[in-house]
Amino acid sequence: MNIFALEVWDDEGQKCTFYTVRWDDSDENETDRFFDKYDAIPELKTATQQLLSFVLDSVGDDYGAIDALFNRAENEVTGLPNTGRVTVKQILFAYPNFPLRLYALRINNRSDIVVLFNGGIKSAWTNQESKDIHLKWVEACQFAKRIEDALKDGEITIDENKRKIVSTSGDDEIFL
Incomplete structure (x- = not known):
């Protein structure tokens, strides 16, 4: 990679x-x-804005990356938005036949640090059959594996107090 x-x-x-x-x-x-x-x-603008709101408002501000909202496990990554009908504190999250997938990684399964990747149009039952997202999904899985390896090997760590990923080399930028 x-x-x-x-x-x-x-x-x-x-x-x-x-x-x-x-x-x-x-x-x-x-x-x-x-x-x-x-x-x-134009035909995906509303779905794109709904997904952005889900990420920034529901996950970022309201609930964090909790299991209920990150319940679409797809190998090393999670597909967003959530699957099924999920109720969190009386709010229903349901995205039936949602056309888009955005791939994400919860760092160490924490609810406060998430890496977002790319994604695309979900046009078939599986990622492998969805022409538009298959390569983005594979790529997201590769990114996630490299990030998890860097955490395991100590190249990067979590600053618990600042909800931040830091390079153990002291560099401001993190290259993997």
């Missing part, structure tokens, strides 16, 4: 800090690429 940067995407939520990845030779991170691409498609 090529070198990529692990960088903060949004750290203003009350419950969760979001990270993303950016290829070393790219100016735009993978999560922004996802939202920019699908927000520009």
